[in-house]
Amino acid sequence: MKEINLFGVYFSPFVAVLALALIIFFALRVWLDRIEVQKWFWHRSLFDAAVFVIILSVIGLMF
């Protein structure tokens, strides 16, 4: 992956992966909230953290 050039400032591609993962995660979280996923999991915050890591890793592996 190439570095991202933003007006002459170079950013690590990980920043883009992180941003994309955050967007997907927040969209997914709205749906998870509505189906009340916390009823099936002991610790919702840990579950959210795990979901975010999975999304981040999948995107990282895809590119």
Add this chain to the structure above:
Amino acid sequence: METGMSPGMSWLATSWREVLSLLQFRFMPEKKREALAFAIRGWVASMLAMYLAFYLELDEPYWAPLTVWIVLQPTPGMSISKAFYRIVGTIIGSFMGVVLICFFVQTPELFIAALALWVGACTMVSNLLRNFRAYGAVMAGFTAAIVASGAIERPNEIIQIALARCAATLIGIACATIITAIFAKHEARTRVRMLLAKAIGDTIRRSALPVTATTAERLALGKPLIDELIALDAEIDYAAAESAGVRIHEDCARSLVAHLFQAIAARRSLEEELPRGGTSADPEVAQLLDSTLQFFRNAPELMAADQWLTLQQQMEELRRKIEKAMPEERVSDFRPAASSRMVLDRLDELLEHLARAISDWQLLLGGWKWSPSLSLNFHRDRRRAVINGLRAAIAVGVAGAFWIASAWSMGPSLLIWVSVGASFFASAPQPDRLGNLFLNLVMVACVAAFIVNYFVLPGTSAFPILAFAYGLVLVPATVLLYNARNPIPIMAFCANFIALSQPVNAMTYDTAAFLNNAMALYLGCGAGVLSYSLFMPADPRVARRYVVYRIRLGLERISRLEPIPSFDVWQTRMFDRINRLHDPANPSGWPTDEWFNGGLAALGLGTEVLRLRHLLTEARLASRTAGLIRTVLQSFREITARPDVARKSVRHALTELERNVPEGREEKLSWFRVRGILEKMESFFADHPTFLTGRTEMI
């Protein structure tokens, strides 16, 4: 007790329970245990942040643990909420820091002026926002100062410096949030539900007060209830950040609070009407009033038994009876008939809003369901925002001028701390007092940092020992300063302790540099705090006069704006204003209760203006009645400049209205309503003749 366990097993189980209770610090009182848990969370998060910043070899890694102490909050919801706005503030501030350096690095005077304007603008915006959004705006201000001041002597490295500060801040936020989210108690959902149920119960108890209740009795219940409802906005915010269960019902919870505000307004309106008109002329109205009050007296029992459905059915039944009542057709005299109509309308409104609040409550207990939301609105003190912004800009400008004139090597540090001191406490009710407390704790932090830096750290070589040494200072200090409502003292001590000890990978022990840094920090914060007393210090009298001015402006706007503003916008904002008028440190000649009553009456006046506008557009009116309403509304459009005109116009309209009684049934019903509204407006001007004039002797 027979448990079926062998003696050995039983001993093991008892010992394990004892060990567990020791590990959970059960031997300590609840408050102290909470403080200790908070201190340990803070220490673990800050050491984790410091380790990561060292590991990633960031420039000036101490910004990461320092950030932990700035964002650390006792509950996960507050922590997440604050962290989010701090991230936004940091990113905007870092970007602005880069912009300032790019444009003004060659011209220090312009650099100082631009930085002062930016810090001033951010302080102003923060004063117009609520909860942690305000904090995000302050952050944007002083992060620009942090980034730009760090890069002023090496502008070529500005991007690296901005990214390093940004990265350190984000690491700090992530560590504080993750540790709090995982290890702190998740109680927001239960707490917010408990508070909402209490608010419904208190509103019903307030509604159940007998008609003959004294002002003192009403205020004893009413004042704490308004405070409670206003505080609920922040509670909902934090709970939504913490709990998915609250997040899906956030709108619903706000709508519930807005309905309770409207119910209180309706009850208040009823109380004003009853002594004036009375219900003796119509036994049916008197009976309806009695049965509604009786229902409110019985309601807490039904609530305690969770019989919400029965409550709603009884409310519907009462509303049906109220709808059928037609006092206008029985009573021949205008005055009691108009008054009876007013009483019935307000009773119906009171029941309607309570019924809606209860249906919102039921939605809250269930799963996600789309529901229309009612927003909560708050008073924005623009005057104070401008003064605070101006003050912060002047303080930064003066500090910059001092730096240019003295060429002090710690000038950039001074700029950072002046920005912090002049903007951080600006939105607090007594910024100078809070600032002084902050300064005292900075002094203690200086001494503690000196001892740790020169007597403890030189003997340490590994990170665990360094972390332990920091824990010896941070944990006891946090336990001592812990106050779940106000984390500023902890932040003042712990963040400044880290800023002063400045742990870096290769520690240098330069006493002159340490003292210079400490002096810049203390002088900077001190100058910022001093500016609160020197430049336009907060004056409660002027602040109150301004609130009254904004009430007039609000009345003017609701009589003019298209489409007609909704009742909840006006009423929820007015309750916030009443809360500000009802200042415990009241320096005016008027008793505080009169301010409270005047504010509530002005809320009622605005509600009547909105009702007149709705009647004008929705009801069938005789042409003369409609003409008189238009004249009254026109006079309210001028109330900011000429407060007396509205009073005269209302009097004139009432006289004219009595001369023109319409014939048709619908027109007559509207006529009674208009008459009741105008009478209420007139009584406002009679009971509170000087409230809206804003004359200084009354303030």
